[in-house]
Amino acid sequence: MNQPSSPQTPARPAGPGPATAFHPWDDPDAVPLIRFRGVTKRFGDFTAIDAVDLDIYPREFFALLGPSGCGKTTLMRMLAGFESPSVGAITLEGRDIVHVPPHKRAVNMMFQSYALFPHLTVEQNIAFGLKRSGMEKDAIEARVAEMLRMVQLQKFAARKPHQISGGQRQRVALARALAKAPKLLLLDEPLGALDKKLRQQTQFELVDIQERTGTTFVIVTHDQEEAMTVASRIAVMNEGKIAQVDTPGRIYESPASVYVADFVGDVNLIEGNARPVGQGMAEIRWREGVPAIRGQAAEPLVEGERATLAIRPEKIAISRERPEGRNNVVQGRVHDIAYLGNISTYHVRLPDGVIVQAQVANQRRIARRDFTWEDEVWLSWSDTAGVVLMR
Amino acid sequence: MSRFTWFNATSLTFGFAFLYLPMVILIVYSFNESRLVTVWAGFSTRWYGELFRNEQFLDAAWVTLRVAFFSATFATVLGTMAAYVLVRGGRFFGRTLFSGMIYAPLVMPEVITGLSLLLLFISINLDRGIVTIILAHTTFCMAYVAVVVSSRLVSFDRSVEEAALDLGATPFDAFRSVTLPIIMPAVVSGWLLGFTLSLDDLVIASFTAGPAATTLPIQIFSSVRLGVSPEINALSTILIGIVALGVVTASLISKRNLVRQARDARRAIQAGAEEGREARAT
Amino acid sequence: MDFRRFSLIALPYAWLLLLFLVPFGIVLKISLSDYALSIPPYTPTLDLTGGWPAIRDFLSQLDFENYVFLTEDDLYWKAYLSSVRIAAIATFITLLIGYPIAYAMAKAPREWQPTLLMLVILPFWTSFLIRVYAWIGILSSEGYLNQTLGFLGLEPVTVLNTNIAVYIGIVYTYLPFMVLPIYSTLEKMDYDLIEAAQDLGCTPTEAFWRVTLPLSRPGMIAGCFLVFIPAVGEFVIPSLLGGSQTLMIGKVLWEEFFNNRDWPVASAVAVVLLLILVIPIVLFQKNQEKQQE
Numbered sequence: 021m022n023q024p025s026s027p028q029t030p031a032r033p034a035g036p037g038p039a040t041a042f043h044p045w046d047d048p049d050a051v052p053l054i055r056f057r058g059v060t061k062r063f064g065d066f067t068a069i070d071a072v073d074l075d076i077y078p079r080e081f082f083a084l085l086g087p088s089g090c091g092k093t094t095l096m097r098m099l100a101g102f103e104s105p106s107v108g109a110i111t112l113e114g115r116d117i118v119h120v121p122p123h124k125r126a127v128n129m130m131f132q133s134y135a136l137f138p139h140l141t142v143e144q145n146i147a148f149g150l151k152r153s154g155m156e157k158d159a160i161e162a163r164v165a166e167m168l169r170m171v172q173l174q175k176f177a178a179r180k181p182h183q184i185s186g187g188q189r190q191r192v193a194l195a196r197a198l199a200k201a202p203k204l205l206l207l208d209e210p211l212g213a214l215d216k217k218l219r220q221q222t223q224f225e226l227v228d229i230q231e232r233t234g235t236t237f238v239i240v241t242h243d244q245e246e247a248m249t250v251a252s253r254i255a256v257m258n259e260g261k262i263a264q265v266d267t268p269g270r271i272y273e274s275p276a277s278v279y280v281a282d283f284v285g286d287v288n289l290i291e292g293n294a295r296p297v298g299q300g301m302a303e304i305r306w307r308e309g310v311p312a313i314r315g316q317a318a319e320p321l322v323e324g325e326r327a328t329l330a331i332r333p334e335k336i337a338i339s340r341e342r343p344e345g346r347n348n349v350v351q352g353r354v355h356d357i358a359y360l361g362n363i364s365t366y367h368v369r370l371p372d373g374v375i376v377q378a379q380v381a382n383q384r385r386i387a388r389r390d391f392t393w394e395d396e397v398w399l400s401w402s403d404t405a406g407v408v409l410m411r
Numbered sequence: 412m413s414r415f416t417w418f419n420a421t422s423l424t425f426g427f428a429f430l431y432l433p434m435v436i437l438i439v440y441s442f443n444e445s446r447l448v449t450v451w452a453g454f455s456t457r458w459y460g461e462l463f464r465n466e467q468f469l470d471a472a473w474v475t476l477r478v479a480f481f482s483a484t485f486a487t488v489l490g491t492m493a494a495y496v497l498v499r500g501g502r503f504f505g506r507t508l509f510s511g512m513i514y515a516p517l518v519m520p521e522v523i524t525g526l527s528l529l530l531l532f533i534s535i536n537l538d539r540g541i542v543t544i545i546l547a548h549t550t551f552c553m554a555y556v557a558v559v560v561s562s563r564l565v566s567f568d569r570s571v572e573e574a575a576l577d578l579g580a581t582p583f584d585a586f587r588s589v590t591l592p593i594i595m596p597a598v599v600s601g602w603l604l605g606f607t608l609s610l611d612d613l614v615i616a617s618f619t620a621g622p623a624a625t626t627l628p629i630q631i632f633s634s635v636r637l638g639v640s641p642e643i644n645a646l647s648t649i650l651i652g653i654v655a656l657g658v659v660t661a662s663l664i665s666k667r668n669l670v671r672q673a674r675d676a677r678r679a680i681q682a683g684a685e686e687g688r689e690a691r692a693t
Numbered sequence: 694m695d696f697r698r699f700s701l702i703a704l705p706y707a708w709l710l711l712l713f714l715v716p717f718g719i720v721l722k723i724s725l726s727d728y729a730l731s732i733p734p735y736t737p738t739l740d741l742t743g744g745w746p747a748i749r750d751f752l753s754q755l756d757f758e759n760y761v762f763l764t765e766d767d768l769y770w771k772a773y774l775s776s777v778r779i780a781a782i783a784t785f786i787t788l789l790i791g792y793p794i795a796y797a798m799a800k801a802p803r804e805w806q807p808t809l810l811m812l813v814i815l816p817f818w819t820s821f822l823i824r825v826y827a828w829i830g831i832l833s834s835e836g837y838l839n840q841t842l843g844f845l846g847l848e849p850v851t852v853l854n855t856n857i858a859v860y861i862g863i864v865y866t867y868l869p870f871m872v873l874p875i876y877s878t879l880e881k882m883d884y885d886l887i888e889a890a891q892d893l894g895c896t897p898t899e900a901f902w903r904v905t906l907p908l909s910r911p912g913m914i915a916g917c918f919l920v921f922i923p924a925v926g927e928f929v930i931p932s933l934l935g936g937s938q939t940l941m942i943g944k945v946l947w948e949e950f951f952n953n954r955d956w957p958v959a960s961a962v963a964v965v966l967l968l969i970l971v972i973p974i975v976l977f978q979k980n981q982e983k984q985q986e
Contacts, residue, residue, distance in 0.1 A: 102888055122891040129892045135885035139907045148903075152894030200893070419797035423809070426794035430816055430868065433827035436837055440830065449835050493705040503702055512709040518974050520926025522943045523963045526950060527716035530960070534719055550712040553705070583697060611820045614928055618950075628822050635822070635933060639830045647823040654818045662811045669807075 042252060043267070044077040051114075053078045053204065053236050054099065059108030061094055061260075068094040069105070070260035081230050081237045083247035086257035087283070092240045095257075096206050099238065100129045112203065123152070128202040132209040134193040136181040142192050143168070143177040149200045167195040170229065187218050194226075198233060207239040211246060223249045244284045248272070256280045272332075276318060277411040281330040286365075288336070288376050294327035294408060296320070302408040304329045307372060313348045315406030331406035333379035336399050338366055338391065343400045352376065354395045359386065366391065368399055434651055441644035448639045458645040465642065471630040475610060478541060478626060482548035483605035489549065490556025490605075491598055495586075497557070498564040516554040524551055525618030532619065539621030547619040548609040555608060556601035563597035564590075603657070724960035725755035735957050759961035768945070769962065773969060775940040779856060779931075780924035783863035787920050788913060790864060791871030795912075796905075798872070799879035810876070817869045824866050825933050832858050832934070854936030862930040863920070871916035878912030878984075879905070911984045918977035922970055942966055 044050035052075035061069040069091045076082045084092040097103040098110060101122035110118055117125060128149065136145050146167050150160045168174045171191035176184050181192065190210065197205055210226070211219045227250050230237045241247050247254045248268040255265045256279075263283075264276040275281035278289060290313065292306030302317040304327060315329045343349060352368040355375060359382075366378045378399055382389075391397055415423075441459075445452035462468060493513055500506075516524060528547045532539060571593070575585040591598075613628035620626060627646075634640055726735040763769040798809045816824060831837045832853040839849040852858050882905065890900035928943035935941065942962065950959040 100888075100892055102891075121896075122888070123894045123896055127892075129889070131885045131889055133883055133885045135883060135889035137886060137889070137904060137908075139910075148890070149893030152899070196893070415797075415801060418793075419800050422793035422797040423801070426790070426797075426868075426872075427812055429790070429865070430813070433824070433831060433865070434816070434819070436831065437823070437827045448830060449833070449837065449840065489705045489708055492701055493709075496702050496705065500698075500702060505706070509702075509706055509709070512713050513705075514978075515974075516713065518922045518970070518977065520923065520943060520966060520970065522926055522928055522946050523720075523967055526946070526959060526963050527720045528712065530719045530723055530956070531712070531716040546712060550708070553708070607818050611822065613822055614947075628820070631822055631826070632929070632933075635826050635829070639826075639833070643826065644830075647820070647826065650823060651819055654820075655815065658811060658815050658818055662807065666807065 042079070044080070045075070045253065050077055052076060053080075053113060054238075055109075055111045055114075056095075057109045057111075059095075059098070059105045059110060061091075061098065061103060062106045067260050069098075071108070072260075072262055074255060074262060074265065076236065076238060078236055079234055081227065081239070081250055081252045083251035083254045084238065084240045084257060085242070085244060085247040085254050085284075086263075087242055090257040091260040092257050093208065096129075096208060096238060096240045099204065100127055100206055101125050126200075126203040127206065128197040128200055128204075129206040129208065130193045130197040130210050132212060134181075134189050134213075136189055136192055136196070138181055141178050141180055142173060142184065145181070145192055146196045146199050148196065153200060163199060167199050170198075171195045186213055187222065190214060190222065194229070198229070198235065201233075202235065204236045204238065207237060209241055210239065212241075212243075219246070220249075226250055248284075256283060258283075274316075274318065274407060275330060275409065278328050278330065278409050279411070281407065281409065286333050286377065286379075288331045288333060290329045290331070290374070290376075291326065292329070294321050294325050294410075295323045301403060302327065304408060310350070311347070313350075313406070314403045315348075315408045316404055317408045319410055321408070321410055325410065328409045329406045330409055331401055333365060333377040334363075335405040336376070336378035336401045338368070338378045338380060339398050339400070340391070340395070342398050346400045347403055348406070349398060349400045350376065351396070351398050354391055354393055354397055357389075357391075357393065364389070366397070368397060437644055438648045438651065441641065441648040443641060443644075446641060448641050448644060458641040459649075462642050462645045462649075467625075468627070468630060468642075468646065471625050471627045474541060474624050475627040478544050478548060478616075479606045479609040481545045482552055482609040483602050485545070485549040486552035486556050486605040487598060487602040490553035490601055491560050491594075493553060493557040494561035494564055495590075498561050513554055513557050516551045517558065519551075521612070521614035525615040528615070529618040538623075539619060540623045543619045543621070544616050544624065544626065547615050548605075548612065551612075551615065552605035552608050555604050556598075559601040559604060560594055560597045563594045567593050600661075603661075607654070720960045720963055722755070723957055724759055724964050725757065726957045727754075727756075727758065728955050728957050734954055759957050760965070762958060763961055763965060768940075769942075769965075772940045772942045772945045773965070776925050776927075776942040777969070779859060779939075779941060780863070780921050780927070783860045783867075783924055784917050784921040786860060787864045787867055787871045788917060791868055791916060792875055792909075792913070794868075795872045795875035795879060798876050799882075806880075813869050813872050813876075821866055822929060825862050825929055828858065828862055828865065828934060829853065832861070853934065854939075856935065856939055858934035858936075859931050859939055859941075862934045863924050863927065866930065867920040867924060870919040874915040874919065875909055875912040878909045882908055911980060914980045915977070915984070918973055918980070922973050922977065925970060926966060 054074070054076040056072050056074040059069055059072045059074075060067065072091075072095065074095075084095060086092045094103055098105060101117070101120060104118050109116055112125070112127070137148065140148065143164055146164045147160050150163055155163070164177075165174075168177055171194060173184075173188060173191055173195070176188060181189055184192070190213070194210070207226075211222055214222060223246060226237075230250075237250075239247070239250060248271075251268060253265060253267055254271050256263045256271060258279050264271060264280045266274075266276075271280060271284055275284065281287045282289065290304065290306050292304040292312075294317075295303045295305065295312070296317065297303050297314065300317055301314055302321055303312040303314050305312045306329075313329055315331065321327060337343065342351075350370055352370040354366055355369040356367040358365040358367070361382070363379050363381050366380065368376050368378060370376060376399055384390075440448055440451070442454050442456060443451055444455035444457065493509075496503075497510055497513065525547070528543075528550070529539075532543050532546075537543060572585050572589055575589045576582065580588065611628065612626075613632050616626045617629055617632075620629060631643060631646065635643060723735055728735060794813075798806065798813070801809055829836075833839075834849065834851065834853065836853070838852065842849055852861070886904050886908070887897075887900050890904045891897065895903060926943045927941060928947050931939045931941040931944045932947070935944070946959055946962045946966070949955050949962060
């Protein structure tokens, strides 16, 4: 459980990988565990969920990512049975669950507030669901012991929730939700209350437990790093709609829209008139008198349409001399430097005032930095580094 | 959660009917023409007229109002001091005894408080009258004021006081210019509570009032012992009306404050969003 | 210690010492004195000018005679017992009526809650005496209750001047004290807990019994104490609504003092009443402290 935390290691190989790689969503024969079809949810005049179609496969660790109010929590509460859709169908293993009340669903939830029963001990909290299912007393005890072992809380079994730390409470909540061995575990911002170090460590524990139990997890989060770390696939949501569903790698590298590019990670957005240049590439004319810049087109586009080039700061190189043999080159002046220790972000102001960020790993000590404020610099990036987006 | 269920609506209907029906009946029958209070004989305001010609009641009302005003005022000053000492005073000799003495009057049976104060006044040869009632009422009302004010003191952010001290205010300045304005709503409701309790009290006043001073509750009690009277109905209606007016006004004011707070919060969010947009635009 | 801080503490402290603690000392002292046909109607009286011998003489005359008297005359211990019983039964009925009201308030739509709260608090600001008085007209033999029963063709009932009327009076006047603490625990309760219980397999009814009810226990306990403690010493309700058989110690004390003018016995009654109430008062304080954790 106590894996060394190295945030750089991805939880799973993203995209095409070894033969054992897990991507049922690419397999036309795979049967989804959960299926949303045309699901809409309205609260009065407000549409929280707008015609959502979504498939979640068995053993997936699926993340619903978006800002607050985007509908991700409503979507999860529909899975738990606390909300029912105004229109549309939700199936679990092919069975319609819209009218099944929460206490009859093989779905358990880990609440954002943990919702541990304050009047019960850790043990009694974990046993709560098992007792409702009419399990034998011995079997309950065995299962509770197993769960306590899994989250390493044997020593705290007799404590009340307010007598243990925040991280321990989080583990009790997880154990309680997993005790009934649900087909689907829902996690509502499960790590939101933990501090950063503990959160990173716990993310790996979650992945580990998910893999060992083979349970399908659906996590709701607004923290893109968290979603990228734990999830096999991410659904980025915006205003009740799903903006993109894909693996973390593809969400980051090939965002489908400006919204997704902007929400996940840092990005420079350069708007202009597009022109297809063949082989899935496009060019953007963004200012008079300077060469157009290029990127991969996210979708086929028509000449003259408005489009945006999205380019990640770490893909932009910074140099004092004009680099040779590159199409995407701009000149500017260092306006600001954000020193983050491991990396530095240079805010470079172009002649027309636009600021472009470039990120550089700090391989040298800070005193030997190559560039400083007000230096004239050149920014450049490869043709395939940026994405041209229509939306 | 957002709608009344059948069960909850029923509980509330019966609960509030139980709470309010007796008072409604009282009010309706105060406008009864007949002296026989349980038989309706037509509408009349006759008993209100009789009430205002009854010297005894008017005298008693005047005594009661004076007692309530002074008791509430003294109790507010002392209770606020006591609350401040309890919440901010730190450690001092006999603190436990002090807090015990503040909270004890809240649960003390009135007969005991009344008896003990009477015995005190007699042993120090203090003539019973308005003064003794005020002393007695101040003592038991200050406990209520202390509770109300200290709960406000506990909940407010101490750092604003510290900021005032940091900016050069003396402790007294800090109290007057920062703490007091913040706890003012609690002080005002403490005063109102004290005023109402004093207005209402029968038992303690009966012990501590001498033959020279009779309060309204004492007057009401002695005539009610003989049974229901239409004049008392009229008097009750007036008292209920005053209280209802006061409580409704107070709740409207607090509702207006809530609306204002909500509007301020909305504005704050908008301001934040605008700033965010501007930052992104540059 | 500077003078301002000293006076801030000293003023309320001295006030409470003089007007709260010292009077109790006097009650205790008089409870150990004897009845006398004099003014004041007890003996001995302390004469501090007499110096040390006078004090010693005074102390030697104090005895527990009044307390012995309380145990001999069965009126007193029956009155204590009956007060505690009436208060306990009334508290239980108040709980049964108050809980559903508090629950319904906590579950009511948010925008309704301030209004409902105001409606519960409003009677509390209305004169206690008047609220008790209102029931005389309802419960008397020709009262509105019997008029209604007669209108429905039912037999009239005798309620006024019985213990039932006392129960009604206590329940009616103390109901807000039960509803408010229960409401505040229910209102503070995290609704996630109910959803968690349902998520783990409870029906809504089961979730109520297993989660809501146990979690509202502090509020129920606080409410019960807030009703029980003052109800034991209640005077107005038994004297206006109760009958000659209604024995309550507050009324006994009142009559002992005002009608019999036996101050020493009245004081002894008060001291014993206080001793009886010390236990629930301490338990109540414990409950409040635990809630604040």
